Amino acid sequence: MRKTTMLSFVRHMLISLIFAAFLLLIPNIQLFAKIKGKDLITKGSKPEKLAGGFLFTEGPTCDSKGNIFFTDQDNDRIMEWSSDNKLSLFIQKSGRANGTQFDNNGNLITCSDEKNELWSIAPDGKIKVLIKDFEGKRLNGPNDVWVAPNGGIYLTDPFYKRSWWDHDKREQDGEHVYFLAPGATKLIRVVSDFQQPNGIIGTPDGKYLYVSDIRAKKIWRYSICKDGTLNGKKLFTKQGSDGMTIDNEGNIYTTGNGVTIFDPKGRIIIKIPTEESWTTNVCFGGKDRNLLFITAVKSVYGLKMNVKGTRYK
Numbered sequence: 146m147r148k149t150t151m152l153s154f155v156r157h158m159l160i161s162l163i164f165a166a167f168l169l170l171i172p173n174i175q176l177f178a179k180i181k182g183k184d185l186i187t188k189g190s191k192p193e194k195l196a197g198g199f200l201f202t203e204g205p206t207c208d209s210k211g212n213i214f215f216t217d218q219d220n221d222r223i224m225e226w227s228s229d230n231k232l233s234l235f236i237q238k239s240g241r242a243n244g245t246q247f248d249n250n251g252n253l254i255t256c257s258d259e260k261n262e263l264w265s266i267a268p269d270g271k272i273k274v275l276i277k278d279f280e281g282k283r284l285n286g287p288n289d290v291w292v293a294p295n296g297g298i299y300l301t302d303p304f305y306k307r308s309w310w311d312h313d314k315r316e317q318d319g320e321h322v323y324f325l326a327p328g329a330t331k332l333i334r335v336v337s338d339f340q341q342p343n344g345i346i347g348t349p350d351g352k353y354l355y356v357s358d359i360r361a362k363k364i365w366r367y368s369i370c371k372d373g374t375l376n377g378k379k380l381f382t383k384q385g386s387d388g389m390t391i392d393n394e395g396n397i398y399t400t401g402n403g404v405t406i407f408d409p410k411g412r413i414i415i416k417i418p419t420e421e422s423w424t425t426n427v428c429f430g431g432k433d434r435n436l437l438f439i440t441a442v443k444s445v446y447g448l449k450m451n452v453k454g455t456r457y458k
Contacts, residue, residue: 185396185406185414187449192419192439195447196232199224202440203388204245204256204289207430207454213438214253215426215445216242223253223266226445228432236270241309244289244345244388244426249296256287256300259309263287263300263325276325279332282316289344289388289426294351296327297373299335301342301356322356324373335375336367344389344399344426349455355397359385364399382411388426388440392452400424404439419446429454 200219207213211228218241225235240257242264248254253266254275261284263276275298278284285304292298300323304315322336322345336342341360347353347369354367354375362385367375386399395409403418404427421441430438434453439446 185450185452186417187435187451190449192417192446192448194420195226195230195438195445197444199443199445201425201442202445203243203425205388205426205428205430205438205440205445206246206253207428207434207438208247208251211430211432211434213428213430213436214245214247215438215440216245216255218243221259223255226430226438228430236266239266240264240272241307243287244300246290246292248292248298249294254290254292254298256290258286258288258307261286263290263298275330276332279317279323279334285315285317285320288342291345291347291354293347293369293373294349298325299323299345299347299354300325301345303341303343303359326373333373335373344386346389346391346397348391348395355381355389355391357386357389357399359387359401361385364389364397380411382407382413387424388428390428391455392429392450393455394452396452398427398437400427400439404437417448420444 199217203216203218205213205215213226214223214235216223221239221241222237223235223239223242225233241259242255242257244256246254251268255264257264262274265273265275285302288301288303290300303320320341321334322342323332324335325332339358342356343359344357346355354369357364363383364381366379366381368377388400390398397407399405403416405416406414408414419441424439424441426440428438430436435450437448437450
C-alpha cells in the first residue's frame with residue numbers, strides 16, 4: 146500500500162512538472178508562431194501596385210526621410226517614390242543604374258553598368274565616378290551594392306549581357322564580389338568562388354554580410370573583418386536571390402519568385418506572391434520605415450509591415 150501510494154505521488158509530481166514546463170514554454174511557442182505567421186505583415190494588407198509603366202525596375206533604397214529611390218534601368222533613369230506617396234523623376238541619364246544605396250552623407254551610390262562603373266550621385270544630381278575598373282580591366286557589370294556603417298562599399302559583379310554594350314565578353318576572370326574601403330580609390334576582391342553573385346545585404350551593426358550566388362541557388366553569410374575582408378563563410382539557405390533586404394528583427398527578404406522572408410537562422414517564414422512574373426529587389430521605406438517596397442520589372446508594389454527597415458533610425 147505504501148509502495149503504491151509512493152508511485153502515485155511520483156507520477157503526480159512528474160505530470161505536474163511536465164505541465165508546468167509546458168506553461169513556461171507557451172510564450173515562446175506563441176512568439177515562434179507569430180514570427181512564422183503573417184503577423185509580420187500589417188493585418189489586412191497585401192502587395193499593392195503603386196505605379197507601373199516602367200521597362201525594368203530595380204535597386205530600391207531609402208533616404209533618411211523615408212523617400213524611396215529606384216531605377217528604371219532600360220529607360221536609363223532613377224525615380225523617387227516620396228514618403229507622401231508621390232512619384233517623380235530624380236535623374237535621367239543614370240549610367241543605366243541597377244542596384245543602389247545611400248551612403249552616410251546622403252549620396253546615392255549606384256551600380257551604373259552602361260560603362261561598368263560605380264557612381265556616387267549627390268542630392269543635387271551631381272555625379273562622381275568612384276570606380277571604373279579592377280586592376281586595369283573593365284568590371285563585368287556592377288549589379289548590387291551595400292554600404293557598411295563605416296562607409297565601406299560592397300558590390301557584386303556578375304556578367305549579364307546588356308543590349309547597350311558594344312562588347313559581349315567579360316574582361317575579368319570570373320564573377321566576383323568587391324569591397325571599396327572608406328576613402329579608397331581602388332577595389333579589393335573579397336569573394337572569388339561564386340558562379341554568379343547578385344543580391345547583397347549586410348546587418349546594421351556591420352558584423353555580417355549576406356551574398357546571393359543566384360546561379361548556384363545559394364545565399365551565404367560572412368563575418369566582416371575590421372579591414373573589410375570577409376571570413377567564416379556559412380551557408381544561409383539553398384535558395385538564390387536577386388536583390389535582398391533585412392528588417393529590424395534580423396529577417397532576410399529575398400526576391401525572384403515573389404518575396405520570400407527567412408528568419409535569422411535561414412528558415413522560411415512566409416512567401417509573398419506578386420502579380421508579376423519576377424521580383425527584382427526590395428527595401429523598406431516610408432515615413433515610419435514600415436513600407437516594404439518591391440520592384441517587379443514593369444511595376445512597383447508596396448506592403449505595410451509590422452517590422453521596419455534598419456539603416457536609418
